[in-house]
Amino acid sequence: xxxxxxxxxxxxxxxxxxxxxxxxxxxxxxxxxxxxxxxxxxxxxxxxxxxxxxxxxxxxxxxxxxxxxxxxxxxxxxxxxxxxxxxxxxxxxxxxxxxxxxxxxxxxxxxxxxxxxxxxxxxxxxxxxxxxxxxxxxxxxxxxxxxxxxxxxxxxxx
Amino acid sequence: xxxxxxxxxxxxxxxxxxxxxxxxxxxxxxxxxxxxxxxxxxxxxxxxxxxxxxxxxxxxxxxxxxxxxxxxxxxxxxxxxxxxxxxxxxxxxxxxxxxxxxxxxxxxxxxxxxxxxxxxxxxxxxxxxxxxxxxxxxxxxxxxxxxxxxxxxxxxxxxxxxxxxxxxxxxxxxxxxxxxxxxxxxxxxxxxxxxxxxxxxxxxxxxxxxxxxxxxxxxxxxxxxxxxxxxxxxxxxxxxxxxxxxxxxxxxxxxxxxxxxxxxxxxxxxxxxxxxxxxxxxxxxxxxxxxxxxxxxxxxxxxxxxxxxxxxxxxxxxxxxxxxxxxxxxxxxxxxxxxxxxxxxxxxxxxxxxxxxxxxxxxxxxxxxxxxxxxxxxxxxxxxxxxxxxxxxxxxxxxxxxxxxxxxxxxxxxxxxxxxxxxxxxxxxxxxxxxxxxxxxxxxxxxxxxxxxxxxxxxxxxxxxxxxxxxxxxxxxxxxxxxxxxxxxxxxxxxxxxxxxxxxxxxxxxxxxxxxxxxxxxxxxxxxxxxxxxxxxxxxxxxxxxxxxxxxxxxxxxxxxxxxxxxxxxxxxxxxxxxxxxxxxxxxxxxxxxxxxxxxxxxxxxxxxxxxxxxxxxxxxxxxxxxxxxxxxxxxxxxxxxxxxxxxxxxxxxxxxxxxxxxxxxxx
Numbered sequence: 001x002x003x004x005x006x007x008x009x010x011x012x013x014x015x016x017x018x019x020x021x022x023x024x025x026x027x028x029x030x031x032x033x034x035x036x037x038x039x040x041x042x043x044x045x046x047x048x049x050x051x052x053x054x055x056x057x058x059x060x061x062x063x064x065x066x067x068x069x070x071x072x073x074x075x076x077x078x079x080x081x082x083x084x085x086x087x088x089x090x091x092x093x094x095x096x097x098x099x100x101x102x103x104x105x106x107x108x109x110x111x112x113x114x115x116x117x118x119x120x121x122x123x124x125x126x127x128x129x130x131x132x133x134x135x136x137x138x139x140x141x142x143x144x145x146x147x148x149x150x151x152x153x154x155x156x157x158x
Numbered sequence: 159x160x161x162x163x164x165x166x167x168x169x170x171x172x173x174x175x176x177x178x179x180x181x182x183x184x185x186x187x188x189x190x191x192x193x194x195x196x197x198x199x200x201x202x203x204x205x206x207x208x209x210x211x212x213x214x215x216x217x218x219x220x221x222x223x224x225x226x227x228x229x230x231x232x233x234x235x236x237x238x239x240x241x242x243x244x245x246x247x248x249x250x251x252x253x254x255x256x257x258x259x260x261x262x263x264x265x266x267x268x269x270x271x272x273x274x275x276x277x278x279x280x281x282x283x284x285x286x287x288x289x290x291x292x293x294x295x296x297x298x299x300x301x302x303x304x305x306x307x308x309x310x311x312x313x314x315x316x317x318x319x320x321x322x323x324x325x326x327x328x329x330x331x332x333x334x335x336x337x338x339x340x341x342x343x344x345x346x347x348x349x350x351x352x353x354x355x356x357x358x359x360x361x362x363x364x365x366x367x368x369x370x371x372x373x374x375x376x377x378x379x380x381x382x383x384x385x386x387x388x389x390x391x392x393x394x395x396x397x398x399x400x401x402x403x404x405x406x407x408x409x410x411x412x413x414x415x416x417x418x419x420x421x422x423x424x425x426x427x428x429x430x431x432x433x434x435x436x437x438x439x440x441x442x443x444x445x446x447x448x449x450x451x452x453x454x455x456x457x458x459x460x461x462x463x464x465x466x467x468x469x470x471x472x473x474x475x476x477x478x479x480x481x482x483x484x485x486x487x488x489x490x491x492x493x494x495x496x497x498x499x500x501x502x503x504x505x506x507x508x509x510x511x512x513x514x515x516x517x518x519x520x521x522x523x524x525x526x527x528x529x530x531x532x533x534x535x536x537x538x539x540x541x542x543x544x545x546x547x548x549x550x551x552x553x554x555x556x557x558x559x560x561x562x563x564x565x566x567x568x569x570x571x572x573x574x575x576x577x578x579x580x581x582x583x584x585x586x587x588x589x590x591x592x593x594x595x596x597x598x599x600x601x602x603x604x605x606x607x608x609x610x611x612x613x614x615x616x617x618x619x620x621x622x623x624x625x626x627x628x629x630x631x632x633x634x635x636x637x638x639x640x641x642x643x644x645x646x647x648x649x650x651x652x653x654x655x656x657x658x659x660x661x662x663x664x665x666x667x668x669x670x671x672x673x674x675x676x677x678x679x680x681x682x683x684x685x686x687x688x689x690x691x692x693x694x695x696x697x698x699x700x701x702x703x704x705x706x707x708x709x710x711x712x713x714x715x716x717x718x719x720x721x722x723x724x725x726x727x728x729x730x731x732x733x734x735x736x737x738x739x740x741x742x743x744x745x746x747x748x749x750x751x752x753x754x755x756x757x758x759x760x761x762x763x764x765x766x767x768x769x770x771x772x773x774x775x776x777x778x779x780x781x782x783x784x785x786x787x788x789x790x791x792x793x794x795x796x797x798x799x800x801x802x803x804x805x806x807x808x809x810x811x812x813x814x815x816x817x818x819x820x821x822x823x824x825x826x
Contacts, residue, residue: 048451
């Protein structure tokens with residue numbers, strides 16, 4: 001059983017542990033960091049703190065719509081290694097805080113998924129829909145290790 | 159939220175006390191008769207023992223107790239602070255640190271104590287008594303004991319500062335059989351009674367040998383005590399003799415005690431403790447963040463008020479500007495620490511190196527009062543350790559060579575700090591052999607750092623020792639000479655936006671100068687626009703700004719250099735480097751920046767102006783992005799990245815060598 005915040009990326013529903021969520025912001029100006037991993041190539045000012053912004057859509061190979069009125073930034077705080085990190089996660093829309101019973105969660109299928117299995121802890125069935133539980137810690141560890149594609153930032157020169 | 163861990167608090171406190179102890183011991187080596195130092199060391203030991211047992215570090219307390227017993231011989235003048243004693247005491251101090259931080263080797267303590275005892279020559283019976291505090295007074299000491307009348311009055315605010323008279327009285331009673339009376343003459347009528355004030359005084363009749371030392375110990379941590387100790391000639395009654403309380407510390411009943419001042423000296427550290435307080439670094443960081451935010455908000459207010467033309471609003475905005483500037487300076491000041499705290503650590507290092515290498519060294523420091531940001535002090539510690547080791551290991555010759563060269567046998571290593579403009583200069587000088595430029599050159603050629611036919615002046619040759627993989631020591635010692643280190647030193651200093659210079663005269667020694675900004679938190683930056691993004695360039699690196707002429711901008715596709723006063727300056731287009739898709743301004747500017755001797759032009763669309771910025775680190779997710787040293791929040795609340803000029807120039811110079819930076823490769 002966990003309290004989870006559900007949000008939408010492209011046409012998929014995701015849920016993260018509500019205890020990890022620090023705040024939810026409307027879209028703020030994002031400064032691009034040239035040379036950073038594509039899925040984490042922006043930083044923003046969250047109450048005087050410079051917080052990196054993760055775009056999981058790029059990590060999962062989803063289509064990236066432009067920001068609109070529903071776009072939100074979910075600021076999460078979690079522990080990586082032994083250090084607390086604060087990261088913003090771009091969401092096409094934030095839905096609700098809901099309760100996901102433990103027996104509704106199934107391990108991710110080895111086949112039939114269009115994104116890397118290692119980034120998903122499980123899939124929950126919620127009111128007839130599938131909700132993906134991403135493994136945020138694992139995802140951030142991989143990004144921090146630099147083992148993800150860098151942003152295409154020489155488009156003008158190419 | 160993290161709870162308060164008492165053990166962690168103790169460790170933190172212990173760290174400081176151990177430093178105090180170490181400093182006192184090292185100073186004692188030079189001035190063995192300084193009672194102030196002996197007392198300072200003793201106080202540190204005593205406090206460590208007390209808080210050690212309070213926080214459950216019983217092994218620490220037990221070890222220190224024996225250490226203290228041995229050291230007390232020195233305090234009482236039975237022993238002198240010989241180099242052997244200091245060395246043994248330093249070892250004992252290290253063992254205490256080991257015990258506290260869980261790194262002590264088992265069985266080591268007994269060996270160290272044995273050595274310490276044999277030096278101070280403590281009779282075994284004393285130690286045995288110390289280890290068994292409940293042992294009764296020996297007949298001999300009772301015979302020597304006399305009656306004393308101790309009167310004391312605590313400062314009226316002592317209770318507010320946590321003094322507990324009951325504990326003090328218990329401690330006095332533990333010295334010997336005691337009769338305690340309260341002096342109630344000063345207690346006011348109930349109407350005027352302030353429950354936080356201490357109106358009582360006490361009179362204690364004590365049977366003990368000269369109790370001055372023991373009493374001073376009791377009042378060690380109480381401020382200005384009104385204390386008198388007088389001999390009393392009335393004989394003890396039989397009843398009192400039977401209620402003998404055993405003395406806890408054999409050392410206090412040791413025969414032939416040396417007289418000490420009856421009044422405990424006002425303790426400097428105690429007064430300091432009352433006027434300073436310990437704050438977790440995170441809170442300071444949070445304060446800095448909030449002040450930074452306030453400054454940003456205030457800048458926005460100033461902008462708005464300038465447009466609104468409302469005199470009242472303008473007045474408030476100006477007032478706020480003044481206040482927030484003051485607040486910023488004050489909070490920056492809180493983070494500043496005297497560099498002497500760092501220099502103190504090196505005294506032990508030089509002491510140990512001196513023994514290890516058999517070289518006699520005078521380590522002279524000056525400018526300890528120079529203040530530097532705390533983070534900065536922490537980060538320059540390791541590089542300085544390395545430089546000092548190098549100076550002693552490679553720089554100073556052995557005594558025979560020095561005498562042969564007509565120099566004093568003792569080498570001198572001088573470490574000084576001073577303000578130079580808005581920077582701090584830390585200079586390390588040795589009077590050793592100097593650096594042999596020819597050997598540096600030969601080694602650099604051997605390691606492929608320079609071409610065999612390269613013509614270099616000495617000023618150009620010496621900095622080669624900072625190149626990766628360079629080492630001139632033909633003999634590898636445990637301390638230095640592995641070829642790692644000097645390049646790490648240079649990189650660390652540059653990462654702190656500092657510089658490192660080296661000068662050397664053969665036969666006369668070398669001087670290494672570090673120049674560092676006073677703080678890591680604030681930077682004068684030049685704000686530029688590239689496409690639709692804004693970047694800040696550290697002003698210190700900016701040499702000049704020129705316009706990129708249209709002809710060059712168009713024709714310069716294959717030719718990336720400018721002619722500035724007949725010098726060729728290569729340039730990089732930041733828009734290409736950063737993959738900006740926005741259309742370029744027709745009139746682009748070139749900002750010529752330098753790092754060391756290298757100058758490079760950076761092409762930008764617009765120069766927005768200079769201003770002070772609060773530097774913030776990028777998160778670990780952007781640690782791989784080398785082009786930026788950090789980021790800052792601008793007046794409108796958006797984020798601008800700060801260019802790392804050294805990295806950019808390095809990447810421009812060696813386009814094939816930035817495989818980890820595909821961004822830069824394309825642009826070069």
